[in-house]
Amino acid sequence: MRDLGVGFRHLLRGQRWVTRNGGRYGFGLLPGLITLVLYTAALVALALWGYDGVTWATPFADDWSSPWQELFRDVLAVALFALALLLAVLTFTAVTLLVGQPFYESLSERCDEDVSPDGTAPRSDLPLWRELWISARDSLRVLARACVWGVLLFALGFLPVVGQTVVPVVGFFVTGFFLTEELAAVALQRRGLDLRARLALLRSRKSLVWGFGVPLGLAFLVPVVAVFLMPGAVAGATLLARDLLGEETAEDRPEPEQPEADRPVTA
Numbered sequence: 001m002r003d004l005g006v007g008f009r010h011l012l013r014g015q016r017w018v019t020r021n022g023g024r025y026g027f028g029l030l031p032g033l034i035t036l037v038l039y040t041a042a043l044v045a046l047a048l049w050g051y052d053g054v055t056w057a058t059p060f061a062d063d064w065s066s067p068w069q070e071l072f073r074d075v076l077a078v079a080l081f082a083l084a085l086l087l088a089v090l091t092f093t094a095v096t097l098l099v100g101q102p103f104y105e106s107l108s109e110r111c112d113e114d115v116s117p118d119g120t121a122p123r124s125d126l127p128l129w130r131e132l133w134i135s136a137r138d139s140l141r142v143l144a145r146a147c148v149w150g151v152l153l154f155a156l157g158f159l160p161v162v163g164q165t166v167v168p169v170v171g172f173f174v175t176g177f178f179l180t181e182e183l184a185a186v187a188l189q190r191r192g193l194d195l196r197a198r199l200a201l202l203r204s205r206k207s208l209v210w211g212f213g214v215p216l217g218l219a220f221l222v223p224v225v226a227v228f229l230m231p232g233a234v235a236g237a238t239l240l241a242r243d244l245l246g247e248e249t250a251e252d253r254p255e256p257e258q259p260e261a262d263r264p265v266t267a
Contacts, residue, residue, distance in 0.1 A: 087147065
């Protein structure tokens with residue numbers, strides 16, 4: 001349970017870090033804004049024409065009597081939009097990171113340098129095009145895993161009671177895990193960890209990952225909030241990555257002891 005609080009503190013520390021080091025914060029909002037516009041347009045289109053799509057896909061219900069036909073298609077349309085919303089939350093980070101790869105890479109590296117006791121940060125020797133290719137490939141692999149979970153949760157959502165209580169909670173934990181993976185990948189990829197190693201590392205401390213990712217996933221449900229939290233989320237995930245790898249940060253170092261002669265004399 002302690003790790004849940006530690007993960008949440010990393011999230012808050014990341015937001016504080018970008019507030020103190022906000023020279024390029026405004027530029028970092030641009031990738032999120034671009035992604036937000038694209039996702040909002042897609043979700044609005046689904047809201048407007050999703051029912052028509054469900055009607056086209058269920059011709060077998062054309063002869064059903066009222067109100068079962070409308071109820072069946074209404075439920076499918078709502079479930080389809082809920083699935084699309086879940087996938088949007090799961091993929092928003094990956095797409096935004098891909099669009100803003102150079103900025104977020106620089107921001108993560110800067111955060112590493114700032115909190116490192118010796119002021120250095122791991123650097124990747126790969127060219128930018130290679131990093132973009134690895135990020136895109138790994139994001140697709142993570143998305144495939146997330147889609148499997150999304151479809152499974154979508155199907156379980158039709159179960160009475162459980163589908164309306166347990167399944168949404170599980171969905172937030174799944175979202176939090178994959179969201180954290182995408183964000184932490186920026187720092188972990190610079191350290192040479194491939195996707196398999198990153199997933200194993202995150203699974204080793206799931207409570208820490210959930211403490212970071214679940215509240216962030218809840219915040220990301222508000223589209224505009226996601227845009228403004230992205231830079232700080234990358235910084236926080238960098239701190240989380242250091243914690244997962246056992247790397248010391250400047251604030252973890254103990255205060256130097258005072259020499260005996262300099263200690264205050266107490267009566």
